[in-house]
Amino acid sequence: xxxxxxxxxxxxxxxxxxxxxxxxxxxxxxxxxxxxxxxxxxxxxxxxxxxxxxxxxxxxxxxxxxxxxxxxxxxxxxxxxxxxxxxxxxxxxxxxxxxxxxxxxxxxxxxxxxxxxxxxxxxxxxxxxxxxxxxxxxxxxxxxxxxxxxxxxxxxxxxxxxxxxxxxxxxxxxxxxxxxxxxxxxxxxxxxxxxxxxxxxxxxxxxxxxxxxxxxxxxxx
Amino acid sequence: xxxxxxxxxxxxxxxxxxxxxxxxxxxxxxxxxxxxxxxxxxxxxxxxxxxxxxxxxxxxxxxxxxxxxxxxxxxxxxxxxxxxxxxxxxxxxxxxxxxxxxxxxxxxxxxxxxxxxxxxxxxxxxxxxxxxxxxxxxxxxxxxxxxxxxxxxxxxxxxxxxxxxxxxxxxxxxxxxxxxxxxxxxxxxxxxxxxxxxxxxxxxxxxxxxxxxxxxxxxxxxxxxxxxxxxxxxxxxxxxxxxxxxxxxxxxxxxxxxxxxxxxxxxxxxxxxxxxxxxxxxxxxxxxxxxxxxxxxxxxxxxxxx
Ligand SMILES: Nc1ncnc2c1ncn2[C@@H]1O[C@H](COP(=O)(O)OP(=O)(O)O)[C@@H](O)[C@H]1O
Ligand SMILES: [Mg+2]
Numbered sequence: 001x002x003x004x005x006x007x008x009x010x011x012x013x014x015x016x017x018x019x020x021x022x023x024x025x026x027x028x029x030x031x032x033x034x035x036x037x038x039x040x041x042x043x044x045x046x047x048x049x050x051x052x053x054x055x056x057x058x059x060x061x062x063x064x065x066x067x068x069x070x071x072x073x074x075x076x077x078x079x080x081x082x083x084x085x086x087x088x089x090x091x092x093x094x095x096x097x098x099x100x101x102x103x104x105x106x107x108x109x110x111x112x113x114x115x116x117x118x119x120x121x122x123x124x125x126x127x128x129x130x131x132x133x134x135x136x137x138x139x140x141x142x143x144x145x146x147x148x149x150x151x152x153x154x155x156x157x158x159x160x161x162x163x164x165x166x167x168x169x170x171x172x173x174x175x176x177x178x179x180x181x182x183x184x185x186x187x188x189x190x191x192x193x194x195x196x197x198x199x200x201x202x203x204x205x206x207x208x209x210x211x212x213x214x215x216x217x218x219x220x221x
Numbered sequence: 222x223x224x225x226x227x228x229x230x231x232x233x234x235x236x237x238x239x240x241x242x243x244x245x246x247x248x249x250x251x252x253x254x255x256x257x258x259x260x261x262x263x264x265x266x267x268x269x270x271x272x273x274x275x276x277x278x279x280x281x282x283x284x285x286x287x288x289x290x291x292x293x294x295x296x297x298x299x300x301x302x303x304x305x306x307x308x309x310x311x312x313x314x315x316x317x318x319x320x321x322x323x324x325x326x327x328x329x330x331x332x333x334x335x336x337x338x339x340x341x342x343x344x345x346x347x348x349x350x351x352x353x354x355x356x357x358x359x360x361x362x363x364x365x366x367x368x369x370x371x372x373x374x375x376x377x378x379x380x381x382x383x384x385x386x387x388x389x390x391x392x393x394x395x396x397x398x399x400x401x402x403x404x405x406x407x408x409x410x411x412x413x414x415x416x417x418x419x420x421x422x423x424x425x426x427x428x429x430x431x432x433x434x435x436x437x438x439x440x441x442x443x444x445x446x447x448x449x450x451x452x453x454x455x456x457x458x459x460x461x462x463x464x465x466x467x468x469x470x471x472x473x474x475x476x477x478x479x480x481x482x483x484x485x486x487x488x489x490x491x492x493x494x495x496x497x498x499x500x501x502x503x504x505x506x507x508x509x510x511x512x513x514x515x516x517x518x519x520x521x522x523x524x525x526x527x
């Protein structure tokens with residue numbers, strides 16, 4: 001699903017965020033991307049989502065070489081990926097329903113399908129019945145659940161998350177991670193960047209450790 | 222296919238409603254913008270209405286101009302009467318009044334104060350005259366009628382006084398040209414005002430745009446609500462401009478009627494025709510769309526998620 005081959009990323013300011021990264025994540029796998037702050041975790045996820053492009057090396061997503069995807073095609077490429085952010089990135093003047101429906105509206109789904117899928121996604125994250133409220137009426141943990149519901153609403157094969165539990169206390173963090181596990185159980189490939197090593201150890205999935213832009217170690221924690 | 226088309230249409234309908242919703246949510250800012258647009262549209266449209274009225278008025282005057290065909294002195298009364306009948310039968314002539322040389326002399330005596338001097342003359346020095354009222358038509362047609370009459374053997378000369386109408390026409394043409402220039406400049410102003418408003422709106426909704434891009438929104442999808450917002454501004458401004466012109470015409474209708482009455486005319490002010498009103502609304506909408514199009518083309522691309 002994801003294949004990095006000797007990937008380098010140098011930002012325009014000359015900063016080398018990634019230095020020769022190679023790894024592969026199979027379809028249906030769940031993996032954590034760990035490492036100290038500044039190690040390059042966010043940069044790596046941005047390369048997956050085509051928010052940034054590699055300076056050297058190749059990134060294959062679902063067998064597509066991202067370097068060959070032109071600017072105009074990026075939106076269509078992104079529709080195949082669910083993205084979860086630390087700060088949720090919800091639209092605060094739209095209802096919870098509209099937030100979750102956004103990727104479906106963008107992909108021109110039928111109204112009936114949108115209704116059904118939004119409710120299914122909200123059901124999966126335990127927020128069914130709250131769809132008519134605004135995001136501000138929710139706690140931080142609940143807002144992150146809405147973010148996850150939005151990421152999975154269009155049933156992508158791949159979901160990436162950058163510090164999804166960064167703002168949450170340990171109990172809520174575990175809940176959120178369990179949620180990702182449930183999506184993984186039905187076949188969604190999942191890659192989560194986090195620096196919460198304790199949580200990662202506890203869950204026991206594959207771990208890809210970064211350190212100063214290099215692969216530090218790999219394996220099951 | 223049908224589903225796609227319907228989706229597309231409903232998306233457009235939603236965007237249009239959404240655009241109006243957004244305007245309604247920031248009443249002060251959007252009212253200011255709409256008023257500025259309305260003024261910029263009402264000025265050229267109102268001037269055009271004014272010019273049209275002057276044009277119509279001068280046209281009706283030109284048509285109502287009588288001219289006099291003076292016959293040769295050797296034409297007798299019988300021949301003159303015959304000629305009056307012949308000329309009156311022409312399609313381009315509305316009416317002919319035969320002023321006989323005796324009547325002319327009598328009138329001249331009573332008005333000129335040369336009565337006694339004229340009494341001393343044996344012969345009447347005045348010829349028969351035909352006062353011809355054209356059936357209307359263009360200036361060229363009226364000139365053609367005058368030329369045709371002048372060519373008649375019995376006619377000595379034709380006197381026609383259209384110089385002042387000509388001058389008025391020239392002024393109207395000049396004013397029309399000025400209105401054209403003003404129209405272009407003010408249309409440009411509308412595009413710029415709307416473009417600037419949309420630019421501010423894009424800045425206000427930066428985070429939203431980023432989020433939409435992150436979940437796969439295409440440029441066209443992101444652009445659409447802004448284009449509709451521009452269109453809504455333009456259209457609303459045009460409607461307000463129309464109302465402004467309508468109210469202004471109502472306000473001056475009575476004085477115009479009074480003035481026309483002094484000249485013995487029943488002239489009624491003309492407002493915007495249906496076609497002109499449609500043109501005004503259409504221009505507003507198109508200028509708004511254009512302004513938004515330029516603003517989005519320039520500013521949306523620069524917003525990328527980081
Ligand atoms: N847009 C950017 N421009 C320049 N340098 C950046 C940018 N984003 C990140 N970096 C740098 O790249 C390195 C990796 O950052 P990041 O990928 O955010 O790490 P992490 O998510 O693991 O904390 C850091 O040194 C950071 O300062
Ligand atoms: Mg980071």
